[in-house]
Amino acid sequence: MSNKDTFIKHINDGNTFKGDYITLGAAMLEGETMTNAFVNVPLKTMNRHGLIAGATGTGKTKTLQVLAENLSEKGIPVLLMDIKGDLSGLAQPSPGHPKIDERHEKIGLPFDAKKFPVEIMTLSEQDGVRLRATISEFGPVLISRILDVTETQAGIISVIFKYCDDNQLPLLDIKDFKKILQYATGEGKKEFEEAYGRISTASTGAILRKLIEIEQQGGDLFFGETSFDTQDLLRIDENGRGYINIIRLTDIQDKPKLFSTFMLSLLAEIYSTFPEQGDSGRPELIMFIDEAHLIFNEASDALLNQIESIVKLIRSKGVGLYFVTQNPTDVPESVLGQLGLKVQHALRAFTAKDRKAIKLTAQNYPDTDYYDTAEVLTSLGIGEALVSALNEKGKPTPLAATMMRAPMSRMDILTESELGKLLSDSELAKKYNKEIDRESAYEMLNEKIKQAEAEEAKEKAKAEKEALKKAESKRKTSTSRRRSSRQNPLLKVLTSPTVIRSVLGILTKMMR
Incomplete structure (x- = not known):
C-alpha cells in the first residue's frame, strides 16, 4: 500500500462516525487533494466549542459560513457575530462559479446553491431586530464585574439592588441606575443610612463614572425594554x-x-434559562464570535474569569462557542484548552515573533506522521486549513490539511432592497423593535422626590402659618393691654386723687 493509500485510509477511519456529522472538505497530502477522503465533524461533539483562526484573507469567514449553513441544514440554530458586515449573503443562494465547481470536483462533493433562513439583529441604531436587556436582569454581581468595580463598590451596588427590590423600583435602563445612585447619597441619604448603613458619595461617584463609560459606548440603547428572549434564538423554519x-x-x-457586556449577558442568560441537555447527540445552539480578541483584549480580570467559567459550563446546555480570530494567542490559554474543534488557516511569518507564534500554534495540534505542522501552517492556500476535531468518544480526529468546501449561499452582502425585504418580513422585528419606556426607578424616584418636596413645602407653609398666627395673637394681646391702660379722660379725672378727696370731704361734712 502506497503512502497515499495509507493516508486516505488513516483519514477515512478517523472520520467515520455512527451519528450525524458535517463534512468540511477533503484531506490534502503534499499539496494534492485526496478526493473522497472527507474531513468530518460529528454533531455530537460540536458543543465542545471550537476555534477558527488564520491571517487576514485566508478564508476564515467562508469557513464560518460553511459551518453555519451545514448546521442550519441539520436543524441546528446558529448565532453569528458579524463584525465585518459580510455575512448577510447567507439569506441568498450562491450564484456559482467555475472555480467553485473545480474545487468541489477535487473534494468529491456535489455543489448545491441554497439560501438559508436568516434573522438580522442589532445592538445599535442599525436596521435589524433590536437586542436589549434590563439592568435588573444583569443583577448586581454581573453589573459589578462588567463595571470592574472594587469590592466596596460592588457591595454598594448590591445594596442598591436590594433597595430597589424592597421598594418595588424596577431597574430597567441606565437612567434608572444613575438616578438611584444619586438618590442614595442625596435626597434618600437618611433613608438609606437607617436601613442599610452609610453609603459613601465617593464610591457612588466612581460607579457613576464607570456607568457613563458604558453609556457613551451605546449602553443606553442596549439597556432597556423589550428584553430579548433567548428562546427566540432556537427557531426552526x-x-x-x-x-x-x-x-x-x-x-x-x-x-x-x-x-x-452584551456577550457576557447573553451567555449568562442562555446558561440560566436553557435546560441541562446531557448526552443528546446534537447541540441546541452554536454561536460564532468573530474578531474574538475584542472580548478578551478589553475585558477586566473579573470579566475574563466570568467568561472562562461560562465557557466551561455552557456546553452542558448543548451550546457550542466558536471563536474566530487571526491568531490562537488572541484567546486565553484557559479558554483555548476547552476548544474541541480547531480550524487553522494559514499564518504568515514576517518576523521572528511571528515564527515563534507559529511554532507555539503547531504544538496545539495532535502529532502526525504526515505533516510538519509548523511548515504546513505557512504554506496553506486560501480556502485551505489544518483541521482537528473530536470524535464521538471525545478523542482528537487525525490532523488533516483540508481543502475546504465552498459556501452554498452568496459570498457577499445583501443589497439594500434585499435587506429591507428581509427585515419587513421579520416576525422578531415586529416583536422587539417597539420601544417601551414604562414607569421605573427613574420616574418613581422623581415622583417620590417631588412628593417629599411638596410635603416639605407644606410643612414649611404650615410652620410659617403657625408662626404668623402666634405673632398675631401676641400682637393682639399686647394691643389689648395697651388699650386697657389708656382710660377715658373723664373717668381719669373722676378717679383722680384730688376728686376723690373732694368727694370724700363733702360726704364727711354731710354725715356730720
Whole structure:
C-alpha cells in the first residue's frame, strides 16, 4: 500500500462516525487533494466549542459560513457575530462559479446553491431586530464585574439592588441606575443610612463614572425594554432548518466595553434559562464570535474569569462557542484548552515573533506522521486549513490539511432592497423593535422626590402659618393691654386723687 493509500485510509477511519456529522472538505497530502477522503465533524461533539483562526484573507469567514449553513441544514440554530458586515449573503443562494465547481470536483462533493433562513439583529441604531436587556436582569454581581468595580463598590451596588427590590423600583435602563445612585447619597441619604448603613458619595461617584463609560459606548440603547428572549434564538423554519441569527456589529469595534457586556449577558442568560441537555447527540445552539480578541483584549480580570467559567459550563446546555480570530494567542490559554474543534488557516511569518507564534500554534495540534505542522501552517492556500476535531468518544480526529468546501449561499452582502425585504418580513422585528419606556426607578424616584418636596413645602407653609398666627395673637394681646391702660379722660379725672378727696370731704361734712 502506497503512502497515499495509507493516508486516505488513516483519514477515512478517523472520520467515520455512527451519528450525524458535517463534512468540511477533503484531506490534502503534499499539496494534492485526496478526493473522497472527507474531513468530518460529528454533531455530537460540536458543543465542545471550537476555534477558527488564520491571517487576514485566508478564508476564515467562508469557513464560518460553511459551518453555519451545514448546521442550519441539520436543524441546528446558529448565532453569528458579524463584525465585518459580510455575512448577510447567507439569506441568498450562491450564484456559482467555475472555480467553485473545480474545487468541489477535487473534494468529491456535489455543489448545491441554497439560501438559508436568516434573522438580522442589532445592538445599535442599525436596521435589524433590536437586542436589549434590563439592568435588573444583569443583577448586581454581573453589573459589578462588567463595571470592574472594587469590592466596596460592588457591595454598594448590591445594596442598591436590594433597595430597589424592597421598594418595588424596577431597574430597567441606565437612567434608572444613575438616578438611584444619586438618590442614595442625596435626597434618600437618611433613608438609606437607617436601613442599610452609610453609603459613601465617593464610591457612588466612581460607579457613576464607570456607568457613563458604558453609556457613551451605546449602553443606553442596549439597556432597556423589550428584553430579548433567548428562546427566540432556537427557531426552526417550516423546512426543518435552523435559523441563522446574524448580529450586525460593524459599528462595535470602537465600543469593546459594550460588546463584552452584551456577550457576557447573553451567555449568562442562555446558561440560566436553557435546560441541562446531557448526552443528546446534537447541540441546541452554536454561536460564532468573530474578531474574538475584542472580548478578551478589553475585558477586566473579573470579566475574563466570568467568561472562562461560562465557557466551561455552557456546553452542558448543548451550546457550542466558536471563536474566530487571526491568531490562537488572541484567546486565553484557559479558554483555548476547552476548544474541541480547531480550524487553522494559514499564518504568515514576517518576523521572528511571528515564527515563534507559529511554532507555539503547531504544538496545539495532535502529532502526525504526515505533516510538519509548523511548515504546513505557512504554506496553506486560501480556502485551505489544518483541521482537528473530536470524535464521538471525545478523542482528537487525525490532523488533516483540508481543502475546504465552498459556501452554498452568496459570498457577499445583501443589497439594500434585499435587506429591507428581509427585515419587513421579520416576525422578531415586529416583536422587539417597539420601544417601551414604562414607569421605573427613574420616574418613581422623581415622583417620590417631588412628593417629599411638596410635603416639605407644606410643612414649611404650615410652620410659617403657625408662626404668623402666634405673632398675631401676641400682637393682639399686647394691643389689648395697651388699650386697657389708656382710660377715658373723664373717668381719669373722676378717679383722680384730688376728686376723690373732694368727694370724700363733702360726704364727711354731710354725715356730720
